[in-house]
Amino acid sequence: MKNLFLAAALVLGLAASAQTATTTQTTTTTSTPASVQTVPSQDQEKEYAKVTQSEIAPEVLKQAVAKYKGYQLVEALKAEDGSDYKLVLTKDGKDIAAFYKANGEFIKEVAA
CATH class of the missing domain: 1.20.5 (Single alpha-helices involved in coiled-coils or other helix-helix interfaces)
Known part of the structure; x- marks a missing residue:
């Protein structure tokens, strides 16, 4: 027991x-x-709208032409808030997306 x-x-x-x-x-x-x-990331995807080459800020064009000689512009996009640009460029079948601030300052480059 x-x-x-x-x-x-x-x-x-x-x-x-x-x-x-x-x-x-x-x-x-x-x-x-x-x-x-949850902290908002600086690199969060922004909303972009297509623009023509003539609508790209002159400083952005100047910097992009200097950095990407021999590349062709495929598509130009501007952030909805107008703070930066996304340029899709191509050379030898390789596409890249270059990001610039509206003042022409380079932000980053990614494979498109």
Whole structure:
């Protein structure tokens, strides 16, 4: 009878311990997403609208021509807020997208 009581106490102790571990995991899992904050990235995709070559800021054209000699302009796009330009250029079948600020400052280049 004593062994039966001891075995029951041991089983209850293990069950309580397992339940506490599960509760701790659930609490940890639940609290992790709550502590993650979404910070807007500077490189988030902007909305661009097509523009003609004559609508591109002169400084942007000047810098692009100097940096990408021999490339042809495939498409020109301007950010909806007017802050920067995306120029899609091609040379020898290789397309690239060059990003410039409205003042002509180079931002980045990516494969198109």
